[in-house]
Amino acid sequence: MESRSKYLLKNVGILTISNFASKILVFLLVPLYTSVLSTTEVGTFDLIISTVSLLVPILSANIVDAVMRFAMDQTKEKSEIASIGIKYIGTSSCVAILIVVLCRMFHLFDAIIGLEMLIVLYFVSYIMNIFLIQFCKGLERVTDLGIAGVLGTVFTIAANIIFLIVFRWGLQGFFAANVLGQAIPALYLLIRVKLWSYLSSFSINKHLQKEMLLYSVPLIATTVGWWVNSASDKYVVAFSCGVGANGLLSVSYKIPQVINTFHGIFTQAWQISAIKEYDSEDSSRFYGRSFLILNVILAAACSWLILLSKPLGRILYQKEFYVAWQYVPFLLISCVLNSASGFCGSILSAKKDSKSMAMSAVYGAAANIIMNFLFVWLVGIQGATIATAISSFIIYYVRKRAVGSSIFVDRYWIVLLTWILLCIQALFEIYTPFWWAEVIMMTIMLAINMNTFKKLWSFSVSFIKRKGTNKG
Numbered sequence: 088m089e090s091r092s093k094y095l096l097k098n099v100g101i102l103t104i105s106n107f108a109s110k111i112l113v114f115l116l117v118p119l120y121t122s123v124l125s126t127t128e129v130g131t132f133d134l135i136i137s138t139v140s141l142l143v144p145i146l147s148a149n150i151v152d153a154v155m156r157f158a159m160d161q162t163k164e165k166s167e168i169a170s171i172g173i174k175y176i177g178t179s180s181c182v183a184i185l186i187v188v189l190c191r192m193f194h195l196f197d198a199i200i201g202l203e204m205l206i207v208l209y210f211v212s213y214i215m216n217i218f219l220i221q222f223c224k225g226l227e228r229v230t231d232l233g234i235a236g237v238l239g240t241v242f243t244i245a246a247n248i249i250f251l252i253v254f255r256w257g258l259q260g261f262f263a264a265n266v267l268g269q270a271i272p273a274l275y276l277l278i279r280v281k282l283w284s285y286l287s288s289f290s291i292n293k294h295l296q297k298e299m300l301l302y303s304v305p306l307i308a309t310t311v312g313w314w315v316n317s318a319s320d321k322y323v324v325a326f327s328c329g330v331g332a333n334g335l336l337s338v339s340y341k342i343p344q345v346i347n348t349f350h351g352i353f354t355q356a357w358q359i360s361a362i363k364e365y366d367s368e369d370s371s372r373f374y375g376r377s378f379l380i381l382n383v384i385l386a387a388a389c390s391w392l393i394l395l396s397k398p399l400g401r402i403l404y405q406k407e408f409y410v411a412w413q414y415v416p417f418l419l420i421s422c423v424l425n426s427a428s429g430f431c432g433s434i435l436s437a438k439k440d441s442k443s444m445a446m447s448a449v450y451g452a453a454a455n456i457i458m459n460f461l462f463v464w465l466v467g468i469q470g471a472t473i474a475t476a477i478s479s480f481i482i483y484y485v486r487k488r489a490v491g492s493s494i495f496v497d498r499y500w501i502v503l504l505t506w507i508l509l510c511i512q513a514l515f516e517i518y519t520p521f522w523w524a525e526v527i528m529m530t531i532m533l534a535i536n537m538n539t540f541k542k543l544w545s546f547s548v549s550f551i552k553r554k555g556t557n558k559g
Contacts, residue, residue, distance in 0.1 A: 116247055117341045120261060122405040123251050126334030128258045130325060131198045133337035135206060136265070137318040142186070143214050144310040146179035151214075151221045152310075153303035156436060157295075158225020167292040169222060169285035171299055176214050183210045205262040212269035219276035231279045235272035243268035305441040309432075312448020316425075316455045316478050320471035323459040328468060335407075336468055339414035342399055346388055346422040350381075350429065374494040376542075378430055379502070383539045385426050386505050389419045390529050393509070393516050416513035417472035423509065424479035427502075431486035434493050443489035451482035469517070476510075501535050508532050 120129070144151075154172040157163050187203050190196050199206060216239075223232050246267045250260030325333040392399070393416045400412025428447070435444050455478035462470025496502065512528040515521055533540070 116244060117338065117403040118405055119247060120251060121338060121403070121408040124258060124261060126331040126338075126407060128261075128334070129337055130321075130330040130332075130334035132258060132261060133321060133333060134325060134330070135199065135202070135262075136209070137314070137321055139206070139210050139213060141311065141314045141318070142183060143179070143210070143217070144307050144314075146182050147175045147214060148300060149303045149307045149310055150175040150299065151218045151303075152306050152436075153299035154218060155221035155224045156302060156439070157299055158222055159227075163295065164292070165226070166285040167295050168225070168299070169282065170291055171296050172218055172222065173286060174291060176218055179214060180211050183207065202259065202262060205259065205266060208266045209262070209269065212266055212273055216269045216273035216276075219273055219280070219282070222282075223276055223280060226280065228280065231276060235275050235279075238275050239268045239272035242271045302439060302441055305445045308445035309441070309448040312445075312450075312452040312482070313425075315452035316421075316448075316475060316482065319452075319456055320459050320463075320475055323456075323463050324468055324471050327463050332468055335411045336414060336471060338404060338408050339411040339472075340418060341403065342392055342396065342415045343418045343422045345392060346385055346419060346426070349388070350385065350422065350426040371493055371495040374434060375496040378427070378494060378496055379539050380543050381430060382423070382427060382502055382505070383536045383543070385423045386509060386532065386536070389423050389509055390512060390525075390532060392419050393512050394522065394525050394529070396516055413517050414468055414472050416516050417469075417476045417510075420506070420509050420513060421472070421476040421479040424476065424483050424506070428479065428483040428486050431483065431490045431494070434490050435486065438493070440489065443486065447482045447485035447489065450485050451478045454478045454481050480506075501539075504535060505532055 124132075150172050154168055157168050158165060184207055187199070187207055190199060191203055220232060220235070223235075243264055246264035247261065250256045250264050254260060256263070321333050321336055324336050396412045396415045400409055400415070404411050432444055435441075455474055458474035458477060459471055462474045464470070466473075508528045508531055512525045515524045515528070
């Protein structure tokens with residue numbers, strides 16, 4: 088088990104060193120665009136990007152997930168997998184262009200006027216980037232993924248500064264910067280893996296294509312379900328409270344992005360380990376220990392960020408955006424719950440159980456839509472954040488049941504109690520001035536998770552010492 092943990096920790100370390108610091112720099116750009124753009128412009132951009140993230144899996148049959156899973160299968164031919172992936176990416180890009188043209192011709196969404204070309208470029212660069220990321224995962228090119236993440240972030244930062252501050256291009260400049268943030272890492276990965284070498288014949292293995300589609304198509308429901316859970320609240324808020332209100336909600340997601348960043352880094356490494364170790368001896372305990380460590384790290388980060396919501400809001404959110412701090416706490420909690428769901432999802436992916444992943448997403452999406460309309464009507468924007476947190480837990484619960492005995496979590500009640508304490512802390516942060524009550528919640532969380540913290544510390548020290556000894 089120790090060698091498996093070392094492999095996972097090594098991959099997490101590479102991706103953390105290469106990605107986390109740069110992601111923090113993007114996080115610090117929030118004051119820039121909240122001072123330059125209006126809430127309506129931010130809300131419009133967010134709705135467009137959310138729509139693209141919905142269309143990508145639907146139009147491409149979610150083929151990128153199958154690319155990653157099948158590329159890790161040593162019995163499958165990598166060139167055939169890449170050819171099938173490119174076929175669906177090309178087709179979906181053509182359909183996306185047609186949709187944008189129709190929207191312009193029939194004035195279906197006037198907010199995109201003047202942004203059509205940028206939307207098409209974003210769609211193509213986004214889908215190509217996630218395809219190459221998944222393909223690199225399948226090839227276990229972890230270091231290349233880390234470098235690509237840094238390049239994407241550096242170009243996003245530089246382009247934002249140049250386009251928004253120097254050229255003052257406003258919303259179009261913000262859009263163009265995000266296009267570069269997808270296109271540059273995609274170009275780097277394309278060159279690094281020499282994608283053209285996998286596409287020399289352009290032949291399509293019909294049997295493999297059918298096998299990949301049988302895996303990926305059910306996952307469309309999973310992806311759409313995740314989209315509903317993370318984005319449907321924006322549409323409900325925009326419809327009920329106005330596009331400007333969605334701008335506030337969109338900005339409030341930026342602080343939770345810290346947790347999402349770490350979770351994304353961990354997931355890139357974990358997906359590889361989960362598939363490699365599936366069916367190996369004692370895999371359930373390895374999965375369980377990894378789950379506890381991930382949860383305790385993210386819960387601790389979540390708790391601190393809840394406590395610091397107001398101070399961070401003063402620093403990050405300029406002008407009318409400041410009130411967005413109050414929507415941060417429950418979004419932070421939903422990020423922790425989503426990480427738990429994603430952890431279970433990697434195990435289900437190793438089992439090729441796309442049906443269970445799809446069902447969990449359907450249940451979560453249905454609950455999210457119903458609760459969004461109800462809670463937003465009752466308490467406004469805050470209702471959307473609460474609905475997101477509850478539906479995140481529903482998705483996790485369904486997946487945990489589907490995983491079953493594949494994961495063994497010792498003293499599982501501690502995990503649930505930790506999440507309950509985070510919810511109580513969030514209520515204190517939003518509705519009371521009693522910061523000391525939050526400190527009490529944090530102390531209790533530390534006490535009940537002390538055993539896991541000790542194991543994490545012991546393993547980390549052991550790993551560092553071993554690395555030092557090997558170098559010596």
